Amino acid sequence: MNQPLVSVIIPTYNRASLIENAIGSVLRQTYTHWQLVIIDDGSADDTPARVQPFCEAYPGKITYHYQPNQGQAAARNAGLRRCQGEYIASLDSDDEWHADFLAASVEQLTTRNLDLVFLNWVGTYDTEGFTNFYQQPAQQKAYCTTPAGDWWLLAPAQMRQLAIETCPSPSSALIIRRTALAGTWNEQMRIADDWCLLLDTVLSRPCQAAFTLKPHWLKHVHDTNIYDGRFDTALIRDIGLHDEPLMLERFGDRLLPGEKRLFRERIATHHFNFMCLNWANRPGLASMLGHAAQAMRLAPWLTTQAFWERGMRQLKKHTSQAQP
Structure with a gap:
């Protein structure tokens, strides 16, 4: 197959009621050359029973691995060790990608030879992802400078500045070229392991990137989020x-x-x-x-x-x- 393989990691912990939707959103992708690695970080609910039918239906393409609870970064790293793809994505178990998420991402990564892309989302409480951030005059002037259809291209200096200024995207929004990764998710982080990984990457080498304000996935906002919905x-x-x-x-x-x-x-x-x-x-x-x-x-x-x-x-x- 000429298409590059995308390895998708789903870390999960007691999300049996939501993980089937996350897996289903991967199955609905119009881009089909993917590998799905599910890491159960010590769930005490019926997550294994919910996941087993998917693994049986797609042997080798979808795999499930259990580990004692160690936190989200450790779960992502356990998934990364099992990834075989040219591109790496981490989908949270309470999020859902739109059907064109991977196709839109891979098209930008391959045709423009980018190191990473991140895509906007909508939330279940009518939040518009990171739209408001880029609509501010200072951010428009700094980052919305090179349009490419629905996308904005970021030169290495812009990507570095953005990653230092803020965490530009949650984990479910990001796809990164495997060779661009500077390391693994930092297991010392309580929440910002995705931000730390991005900083590791862009501070290690110049990275070409792109983002789109067009929503390509759904974030479920609820009281068990580690970020959204907390005080x-x-x-x-x-x-x-x-x-x-x-x-x-x-x-x-x-x-x-x-x-x-x-x-x-x-x-x-x-x-x-x-x-x-x-x-x-x-x-x-x-x-x-x-x-x-x-x-x-x-x-x-x-x-x-x-x-x-x-x-x-x-x-x-x-x-x-x-x-x-």
Whole structure:
């Protein structure tokens, strides 16, 4: 077969009620030269029974592997070790690709000789994926510069800047050329293993990339998501106060001064926001002062400005309430 093989990893944990839909979305792909590796990360529900009929119907093409619970990054890595394809994709077990997801991705990867592509999505609560991010004037100016039909092409410098500025796509959105991968998913990450993998890749070598704002998959938003649907304080604690500092340490010697400053300012903002969001819970003065001190250490001017702006908002609110 002349078509390149795409290896798809589905990591799953207690998602028996959703995983059949994810597998079904792979089966419905108009691009048919794929391999599906399902890694069960210690599920205690009936996931094996739900998956078994697919493996029996597509022997060798769909495989199932069980491991004790080790986290999503470890599950993805277990899948990666079993991948044989030229391109790698990781579909979360609660997401569903549209039928043209792989065809659209492979066409861009092959015809333009790209290292990676990522595709927009819609959420079950009417969210429009990353559309809003790229509609902002600064992001349009920085990244929406080279159109190619429904796609935007990213030069290596743009892809590097984007990956440092934000995690541009969740795992289910990304397909990457196997030879472009700089390593594996970082198992120290609580949530941002996909972001860390992308940073590993684009900081190791120049990467040509593309993205599309046209939706090509469905994200189910529910209370067991590790990102969407969680409270802000939990996300800040896991990503902003844990994962991002580890990434700054990991990539420190590869970051330019301005890139390091962006990381520090973002982490400082996380400390400040965490302090403000937790204030109502009265966690203790020492804890609040600790977050304030960390924010000041990382980005003193930005933090001072944030304190001033918040203080002025509180003063304005207090004044308006005091007026008869």
